[in-house]
Amino acid sequence: MDQVRTRHRPAPVASAEAIAELIAVIVAVTAGEPRVLTIDVGTALPSGPFELTHRSLQAGTRSWVEQQTHHPLGYVEQLYTFADRDRTAAGQRTVSISYLGLTREVRVAGDPGVGWQSWYRYFPWEDRRATSTPALADTIDTSLRAWADTADDAATRRDRLRRISITFGHDGRTWNEELILQRYELLWEAGLVAEAPQATDPVEGDPMTHDHRRILATGIARLRAKIKYRPVVFELMPPRFTLLQLQRTVEALAGRLLHKQNFRRLVEQQDLVEETGDVATETGGRPAKLFRFRRDVVAERAVTGSKLPLAR
Amino acid sequence: MDQVRTRHRPAPVASAEAIAELIAVIVAVTAGEPRVLTIDVGTALPSGPFELTHRSLQAGTRSWVEQQTHHPLGYVEQLYTFADRDRTAAGQRTVSISYLGLTREVRVAGDPGVGWQSWYRYFPWEDRRATSTPALADTIDTSLRAWADTADDAATRRDRLRRISITFGHDGRTWNEELILQRYELLWEAGLVAEAPQATDPVEGDPMTHDHRRILATGIARLRAKIKYRPVVFELMPPRFTLLQLQRTVEALAGRLLHKQNFRRLVEQQDLVEETGDVATETGGRPAKLFRFRRDVVAERAVTGSKLPLAR
């Protein structure tokens, strides 16, 4: 939802000029991988200044993305607004308004620096779809505990251990896939992720320019939260799909596996999809019915909400 | 959560200068009424430009509110960023970053134009706590249907009726208290609310400067949604309170009544509060136990979420 003002407002004092910048986190899921649209060979998100020619913040964002990546956009929503703590030489500040967009990946010609990257390239520890715990989890664990032990006083150490426990789901707590930002900041504080690539970086995960990696984390967090109460996943699906494909897409986003039968039950009982009458036979086993998203139903339900199940 | 950049970023092209303005929706609940902090005799929200001296967007917001109202702030979170469609003479644009704050009302000396207003003064139709349906609901109903009938074609008319039905909970749908913004925009389109006061305004509700009324609506919507999954209500409560006082506060925000026993059950089973050992006797009936919010428990549960029940 893009909100635009239609009335005039007097100009505030001139001392407060700033640069308003638009940054886009554009997501697609291809071949079971959640991917984000990047420029500069995977090191930056599409972005550009908010200009006089832009009809709205959202329109400006669309414009920059299309100009920089030549990729069409679908669903777009505002994410968060960040302010730059530093000042430029001119005594100005930058306010960055970020947007989250969902599309289906299409091949576009043009700048070779433009492309889609799996978002787990930047946050490898966020992918928990593998049945067995990857070695990475242990590495992070060890490093974080070591960091907690470097605390000056006992209280700080306790607090760090508590944060580790909560964000990474230790001590009987369950892994909460929405705490991406909290985990990222914890790893940052612990010095386990760096902005610039380093040979010594113990916890993999590629960096990005400025705070783009943090903005991406914010976008992932928002998306992971949103798929639970709004049927936004369908923005990432082709016109016709099987229920397993739909499930794999949700799993890719959430970074965790779901219970198949329950997933089907929830999707079907909510009337979110309807059969097309055709089946997909290339699935390897029994052919799967092809479904189509029912936009009309969602319009009805509008904001009433419809969830997707996330098995623990 | 306030996010601040700590790294430098080069200045984008100079053509994109803008005015970054901060606007605050500060909420308190006093005597069972949800109230918002205003300046200019109830016609505007506290606001001011984002300046070089501000450490962050949130800090800037706090600064402006305290400077304009002399009222201390507690919990603050970012709400939404709006862009002004119009341009100023200087070819600049305004980007308004709004914040939502929660506090307890304290009496402050100073500007007589500063004060707390019941938010239902601006959105009277949002208060559904009365057991009997107020005449206002009928008025709105009639007016909206009349508006739907002015549609040029049948499709538009059907669409309008559908929107009315969804947002106002007709045709077997239930009233969804979170659809404040949708209802406001519908009333706006129907010409039932105006920005400037008019004698003919059929649907009560006071206007505000610029788009402040819309921003307030956004804040209310956010708050109504948030109390369902985060224990933010406690930011509005005194140190010690009875469960009924807590319930009345939630009801004031949600604009609807709750089932008493279920409310207590939910609050208690979540361990959100603990007894102080004292009782409040001025309640009119049997003395009620006084409780205190357990911040520690919430810190533990952190983002796991804790809800408050909203009876249908």
Added chain:
DNA sequence: CATGAAATGCTCATGCGGAGCATAAGGGAG
């Protein structure tokens, strides 16, 4: 025709949330 891989159908146990009934404990009126 036997097997493997998915797709589908169903059953069960649990927990939460919506509604109500019933009892307890003060204050005030008669």
Added chain:
DNA sequence: CTCCCTTATGCTCCGCATGAGCATTTCATG
């Protein structure tokens, strides 16, 4: 002092959503 009114508290019931599995069905393949 007793009855009545009001609010506080305790508990019970029921329906539904959700987490887990078991069992069958339906193709492709060797």
